[in-house]
Amino acid sequence: MTARRNVTPYASAALVLAALLTTSCGGPGSNTAPPEASSSSAVPHGHVEGAREAAEQQSRLLLNDPVSGDTRILDLITGRVHTTAQVKDAVRLGTDGRFGYLHTPGGTHVLDSGVWMVDHGDHVHYYSAATRDVGELPAGGRAQVRSDAAVTAVTDEDGRTLLYDRSELEQGKIATPVTLPGTHTGAVVPYEEHLLAFRNGSGTTELVVLDRRGKSVASPDVTCEEPRGDAVTRRGVIFGCADGALLLRAHNGAFTAEAIPYGTDVPATERATVFRHRPGSDTLTAAAGDDAVWVLDVAERTWTRVNTGPVVAVNTAGEGSPLLVLESDGSLHGYDIATGQQTARTESLLTGGKRTGTDGSAPVIEVDRSRAYVNDPDGKKVLEIDYNDGLRVARSFDLDVRPVLMAETGR
Numbered sequence: 001m002t003a004r005r006n007v008t009p010y011a012s013a014a015l016v017l018a019a020l021l022t023t024s025c026g027g028p029g030s031n032t033a034p035p036e037a038s039s040s041s042a043v044p045h046g047h048v049e050g051a052r053e054a055a056e057q058q059s060r061l062l063l064n065d066p067v068s069g070d071t072r073i074l075d076l077i078t079g080r081v082h083t084t085a086q087v088k089d090a091v092r093l094g095t096d097g098r099f100g101y102l103h104t105p106g107g108t109h110v111l112d113s114g115v116w117m118v119d120h121g122d123h124v125h126y127y128s129a130a131t132r133d134v135g136e137l138p139a140g141g142r143a144q145v146r147s148d149a150a151v152t153a154v155t156d157e158d159g160r161t162l163l164y165d166r167s168e169l170e171q172g173k174i175a176t177p178v179t180l181p182g183t184h185t186g187a188v189v190p191y192e193e194h195l196l197a198f199r200n201g202s203g204t205t206e207l208v209v210l211d212r213r214g215k216s217v218a219s220p221d222v223t224c225e226e227p228r229g230d231a232v233t234r235r236g237v238i239f240g241c242a243d244g245a246l247l248l249r250a251h252n253g254a255f256t257a258e259a260i261p262y263g264t265d266v267p268a269t270e271r272a273t274v275f276r277h278r279p280g281s282d283t284l285t286a287a288a289g290d291d292a293v294w295v296l297d298v299a300e301r302t303w304t305r306v307n308t309g310p311v312v313a314v315n316t317a318g319e320g321s322p323l324l325v326l327e328s329d330g331s332l333h334g335y336d337i338a339t340g341q342q343t344a345r346t347e348s349l350l351t352g353g354k355r356t357g358t359d360g361s362a363p364v365i366e367v368d369r370s371r372a373y374v375n376d377p378d379g380k381k382v383l384e385i386d387y388n389d390g391l392r393v394a395r396s397f398d399l400d401v402r403p404v405l406m407a408e409t410g411r
Contacts, residue, residue: 051129058115058128059368059410061382062100063403066090070401073113073131084111085133093405096147097279099169100407103141110134115410132172144187151190159183159200180214186227191237192250198227209255220257222246231275233282235298240272245296260301276315278367279411283318287311293325295337306340315365322387324365324372334391344391351379366408375406
């Protein structure tokens with residue numbers, strides 16, 4: 001990576017999906033035109049057709065057992081469980097905050113969890129609606145999916161990227177996609193009405209800013225050796241690199257690229273390559289090999305290495321919250337990020353104390369503003385943890401399926 005630079009696009013973005021971008025405060029998915037000022041029955045601010053707006057976050061957990069294919073959606077507000085499409089042989093479950101993407105060798109199944117958030121900076125809208133089975137994307141188990149309000153970018157293992165109309169997904173339909181030219185390393189990330197990508201060519205990997213047709217409009221003069229992993233934060237997009245991370249930001253049409261180096265040589269096996277964080281937080285976590293965790297403070301541009309026991313899963317809510325680490329004995333540990341000291345520990349949360357299920361899968365930690373969730377596949381349950389109260393188990397949700405894969409939506 002090189003030093004911080006400012007880069008201004010040399011061409012205006014010709015947005016093929018511009019009609020999808022929200023220009024008012026209606027949020028994505030709104031298909032109701034703003035009412036005229038003279039209307040006697042004004043539509044409420046933030047109204048989305050077919051959805052209910054709430055004053056608080058409407059979280060749901062997507063759960064899947066790859067062996068049976070059984071899939072459930074657990075409503076964390078009501079405690080009710082919804083049955084949805086059966087999807088067998090899933091190897092990963094990803095989410096963009098509303099939709100769940102179950103990646104199988106034969107395709108990627110899309111589920112609408114029915115809850116989402118629209119963040120306008122100075123205020124937030126929370127919505128809930130019915131869950132829905134959307135259908136299948138022609139992308140296999142290694143495909144990477146990233147979204148914004150207008151577009152869902154699906155990059156397959158060969159680096160080819162298709163752009164899907166997100167408003168169609170919100171209506172339960174999969175539209176004919178637009179194909180980006182060229183191939184890319186890692187995920188193509190929608191950001192600020194553009195697309196961020198590492199373009200393949202002549203044995204090198206170049207970070208480029210594209211318009212929604214795939215035309216390059218900026219090429220920051222930075223390097224990122226062996227890019228792996230990405231995360232969107234309020235301060236910009238983070239990309240993992242061999243020597244640390246790269247932060248790309250946008251302001252008034254100009255893109256700023258800034259290196260955040262580890263500050264020391266890090267072996268390839270200990271690099272941060274999969275970032276976990278609470279959406280909206282600027283504190284990212286990642287495993288640092290088998291027995292430690294990286295914490296990246298995007299606001300301060302600093303890395304902290306916390307020595308732990310053997311790491312199974314990691315996450316944090318950020319903003320002074322503890323670092324949460326599920327370790328190989330099945331117990332959940334809390335660490336003070338600043339000092340690296342352990343502050344709390346539970347007994348084993350996993351049935352039989354095993355770090356993995358009978359099929360070799362590992363649990364995950366999902367985090368929101370007040371609670372964390374750990375899935376116990378062999379125990380057929382999900383545990384809700386109050387991380388601000390000594391890692392107290394606040395609730396336990398018994399299920400009729402093995403929740404091998406889990407992801408939280410509505411955040």
